[in-house]
Amino acid sequence: DIQMTQSPSTLSASVGDRVTITCRASQSISTWLAWYQQKSGKAPKLLIYKASTLQSGVPSRFSGSGSGTEFTLTISSLQPDDSAIYYCQKYDLYPVIFGLGTRLEI
Amino acid sequence: QVQLVESGGSVVQPGRSLRLSCAASGLTFSNTILHWVRQAPGKGLEWVAGISTDGKNEHYPDSVKGRLTISRDNAKNTLYLQMSGLTPDDTAMYYCARGSYSSGRCDVFDIWGQGTMVTVSS
Numbered sequence: 001d002i003q004m005t006q007s008p009s010t011l012s013a014s015v016g017d018r019v020t021i022t023c024r025a026s027q028s029i030s031t032w033l034a035w036y037q038q039k040s041g042k043a044p045k046l047l048i049y050k051a052s053t054l055q056s057g058v059p060s061r062f063s064g065s066g067s068g069t070e071f072t073l074t075i076s077s078l079q080p081d082d083s084a085i086y087y088c089q090k091y092d093l094y095p096v097i098f099g100l101g102t103r104l105e106i
Numbered sequence: 107q108v109q110l111v112e113s114g115g116s117v118v119q120p121g122r123s124l125r126l127s128c129a130a131s132g133l134t135f136s137n138t139i140l141h142w143v144r145q146a147p148g149k150g151l152e153w154v155a156g157i158s159t160d161g162k163n164e165h166y167p168d169s170v171k172g173r174l175t176i177s178r179d180n181a182k183n184t185l186y187l188q189m190s191g192l193t194p195d196d197t198a199m200y201y202c203a204r205g206s207y208s209s210g211r212c213d214v215f216d217i218w219g220q221g222t223m224v225t226v227s228s
Contacts, residue, residue, distance in 0.1 A: 001167075034207075034214040036151075043218035044143075044151065049207045055216065087151055091212040095167040096141075096153035 002027050004090055006099035013078055013106065021073045021102045023088035028068045032092035035064055035073045038101075039084045047086075048073065080106050108132040108217050110202050115222030122192055126222055128185040128202030135183040136160075139205030139213055142176060142187045144198035145221075152198075155187060156205060156213070192226045199223050 003026040013019045023033065031051035036044040046055045048064035051071055061076045075082055083106040088099040114126040130138065141156040155176035156165040164176050175188040185202050199221040205213030 032209045032212070036215075038151075043201055043220060044215070045218075046214060046216045049214045049216075053207075089151075089214065091209050091214055093209075093211050094156070094165045096156070096212060098151040098153070101150045 001095060002029065002090060002092075002097060004088055004097050004099040006086075006088055006102050008102060009100065010103045011105065013104070015078055015080060015106060017078045019075050019078060019104065021086055021088075021104075023066075023071045023073070023099050025069045025071075025090055029090045029092040031067045032090060033064075033066065033071045034089045034091060035062075036087045036089065037082075037084045038087065044087065075104075078106060082106060108204070110204065110217060110219035112200060112202050112219045112222035115200065115224045117225045117227060118192055119228050120193055120226055122226075123188070123190040124192060124224060126187040126189070126200055126202075126224070128187075128219055130183045130185065133204070133217075135178075136180040139208070140176075140178065140185045141203045141205055141213070141215060142174075142185075143201045143203055143215065143218075144196075145201070146195075146198045149198075154200075157185070189224070192224075194226050196224060197226050 005024045033051045035048040038044040052064045085101045109131045111129045157176045177186045201221045202219045203215035204217040206216040
């Protein structure tokens with residue numbers, strides 16, 4: 001199976017900072033990559049799909065890029081509400097695989 | 107609005123079976139691809155099953171194949187996950203989720219339930 005590697009595993013930043021989280025696939029997945037945000041005690045929330053398409057209702061400070069094996073999630077200006085764990089997910093083929101997550105501390 | 111509500115989670119002994127349910131509302135259930143995703147305490151997300159709209163196609167990772175069975179009742183707008191031979195490694199929050207924005211073979215999960223907790227312990 002394809003492996004999904006996220007980095008960093010933990011990230012500490014301040015309000016207003018620009019932050020980038022990276023997700024690498026062990027094989028090419030084209031642009032079949034999604035990003036989720038999970039806050040403590042809550043279900044995950046879809047942020048971005050097809051590597052760069054923003055899900056409806058998600059603030060425009062979130063953006064995604066990449067193709068093939070390397071992808072990034074960028075938050076342009078951190079807000080206190082962005083404190084969460086962020087997961088990438090590949091969906092080119094079954095099995096669906098998630099990255100291990102990046103904990104973002106504000 | 108679209109809502110997915112899981113139920114059936116409990117504390118069960120190793121080796122036992124359990125069936126989870128997910129009741130859907132606010133969507134056309136029979137046109138909706140559905141999945142189960144679990145999360146062990148303090149751990150990441152693990153996809154464990156997916157099912158096509160008509161229930162004829164099921165997908166599982168190798169880690170659960172043969173022990174977990176996904177099914178659906180389109181007349182009752184309900185998704186199920188039958189779990190057998192439970193071990194402590196199955197202890198997790200189990201979420202049902204709607205599949206969307208398909209790649210043609212696989213989906214992202216755009217709507218999630220609140221989850222139901224399964225604890226496997228003697």
